[in-house]
Amino acid sequence: MEMTTVYFHMTLANCFLLCLSCSDFSRKHEWQLYSHNASSSSCSAKRDIIPTLSCKKxxxxxxxxxIDGNYVHTVKRCVFSESPPTPLKGPLKLAAVSEEVLESILDLDVSASLYEDFVLYLSGSKLFPGSVPLAHRYGGHQFGYWAGQLGDGRAHLLGEYTSRKGETWELQLKGSGKTPYSRSGDGRAVVRSSVREFLCSEAMHHLGVPTSRAASLVLSEEPVLRDQFYNGSIKKERGAVVLRLAKSWFRIGSLEILTKSGELDLLRKILDFVIEEHFTSITKNDPDKYVAFFSTVLNETAHMIAQWMSVGFAHGVGNTDNFSLLSITIDYGPFGFMEAYNPNFVPNSSDDEERYSIGAQANVGLFNLEKLLEALYPVLNPSQQSWAKHVLKGYPQIYQKRFQELFIAKLGLEEQDESDDGYLIAFLLKMMEDTRADFTMTFRQLSEVSALQLQSGSIPKEMWALQDLSMHEFFSEWVNMYLPRLQRAYQSDEARQHRMKGINPRYVLRNWMAESAIRKAENDDFSEVRLLQEVLARPYTEQARAEERHYASRPPRWAQGLRVSCSS
Known part of the structure; x- marks a missing residue:
């Protein structure tokens, strides 16, 4: 099938397009948890047993x-392999839990995490009641090339939990040992990548970005060998496991592997299942349901990537096997929140071709959607194929519209002025690029500065990012465009500042912050992991402890050489 790729070009006039750029594994018992104060109302309001899961669906x-067993082999004519986790060796330490996930999703009182045995469930050493651990078969295009069979090489789907609210969540362990899809890997994850995944999953949720969630982070003494930067320097690191949740873990690669293998009956089964379970607005008997599904995924993927851009987030491994069919952010390997504004910011030191730079994220989404359509092509008739191609051509406009809406909101403007808002955004980003102004803090300090200070150029010294931006020769010209738009939108500067502070975060998970927490965690000091977890749960609110740790200050000089790779 021939597809026409839409290319975006980074110019001042249109830069907002991009960078505005139940089996043998089942445990039939339930484990009772007793609170330290069993009579307390807070505990009695929560479920006090280990959650029961189901894999029946x-x-x-x-x-x-x-084929039974966890040994590596080519898997055919199925979607999952039964695969028990391999317990981590040595003493286990619970580094962190998400109270919100435990209480609001899993219906547990957070006091459950105080029990030593509970860590065994969070790490895969014990199985939740009803769990039948599964490893998912999928393929994918990695760095632009078809990689064949991939699959869950170090992850185990434990089962589905239905909360008291009626919501269903799939629980998955990451770093829990070998599966049939481990290839040459050991099935483990290390502390540095696990800390980053745990923190960023929850941080993105609190930023309002669609994402998987993280319930817990468990560390062990088990040595794991890694060549972090692929330079021949192999070192011992500690193993870790994250318990993460999503409505579904199906991804574009789930469909690609079936089309590539000619397993079209299974392809239809997955599509029908996903549509019925997760795309309830689509009628299951609709003859055009697969095109409707593609259109919805395209629309939501464009919106998700626009949201990434609005918080300066870049996914460092945006392969088709890492793009969710539900358009949520999954598989936090190398990622980064851009600091100095740079459309060529690359969060992954393994990405020599800069394929996954922040300025290329929208094109990556387009490429992956093309591959999704190729996977769907055999189950579409000729008229549906033509229709789906037409849908694909609408991606740039959908992305551009959502991107512009988000950035107009970041500037505190309630209504769009089609004639010049795109130029206002592009102008600002071009100045930020020229001055290397910090992305997050430029927008945050625009939220905090007064209109009078902007107009007069008397920007306080503590507003360091805005001071950097103000050094641009055209800064006054931009301000003279921006202020009249603000005056049309607000009766008072205080109202404008209040609104903008609720949209522009003060804190994001910068690499240096994660690195500081990782170094401590590797020595069993989890204080900064927990502090960051607390701070990033309220990213829009100024917090004393965060300010003491300089989380909204210029990044320290030692952080300039930090690198994050695919090795994890």
Missing amino acids: LIDAFPLDE
Whole structure:
């Protein structure tokens, strides 16, 4: 199938397009948790047993791998393999839990985390009641090339939990040992990548970005060998495991592997399952449901990437196997929040070709959607194929519209002025690029500065990012465009500042902050992991402890050489 790729060009006039750029594994028992104060109302309001999971829906819907065992092999004619986790060796330490996930999703009192045995469930050493651990078969295009069979090489889907609210969540361990899809890997994850995934999953949620969630972070003494920067320097690191949750872990690669293998009956089964479970607005008997599904995924993917851009987030491994069919952010490997504004910011030191720079994220989304359509092509008739191609051509406009809406909101403007708002955004970003102004703090300090200070150029010294921006020769010209738009939108400067502070975060998970927490965690000091977790749960609110740690200050000089790679 021939597809036409839409290319975006980074110019002052249109830069806002991009960078505005149940089996043998089941445990039939339930484990009772007793609170230190069993009579307290707060504990009695919560479920006080280990959550019971179910794998029945997935096992009934799809055939399982006929070959037993976790040894690596080519898997055919199935969607999942039964695969028990391999418990981490040595003493286990619970580094952090998400109170919100435990209480609001899993219906547990957070006091459950005080029990030593509870860590065994969070790490895969014990199985939740009803769990039948599964590893998912999928393929993917990695760095632009078809990589064949990939799959969950170090992750185990434990089962589905239905909360008291009626919401269903799939629980998955990451770093829990080998599966049939581990290839040459050991099935483990290390502390540095696990800390980053745990913190960023929850941080993105509190920024309002669609994402998987993280319930817990468990560390062990088990040595894991890694060549962090692929330079021959192999070192011992500590193993870790994250318990993470999502409504579904199906991704574009889940469909690609079936089309590539000619397993079209299974392809239809997954599509019908995903549509019925997660795309309830689509009628299951609609003859055009697959095109409607593609259109919805395209629209939501464009919106997700625009939201990434609005907080300066870049996914460092945006392969098709890492792009969710539900358009949520998954698989936090190398990632980064851009600091100095740079459309060529690359969060992954393994990305020599800069394929996944922040300025390329929208094009990456387009490429992945093209591959999704290629996977769907065999189950579409000729008229549906033509229709889906037309849908694909609308991606740039959908992305541009959502991007512009988000950035207009970041500037505190309630209504769009189609004639010049795009230029206002592009002008600002070009100045930020020229001055290397900090992305997050420029917008935050625009939220905090008064209109009078902007107009007069008397920007306080503590507003360091805005001071950097004000050094641009055209800064006054931009301010003279911006202020009249603000005056049309607000009756008072205080109202404008209040609104903008609720949109522009003061704190994001910068690499240096994560690195500081990782170094401490590797020595069993989890204080900064927990502090960051607390701070990033309220990213729009100025917090004394965060200010003491300089989380909104210029990044320290030692952080300039930090690198994050695919090795984890």
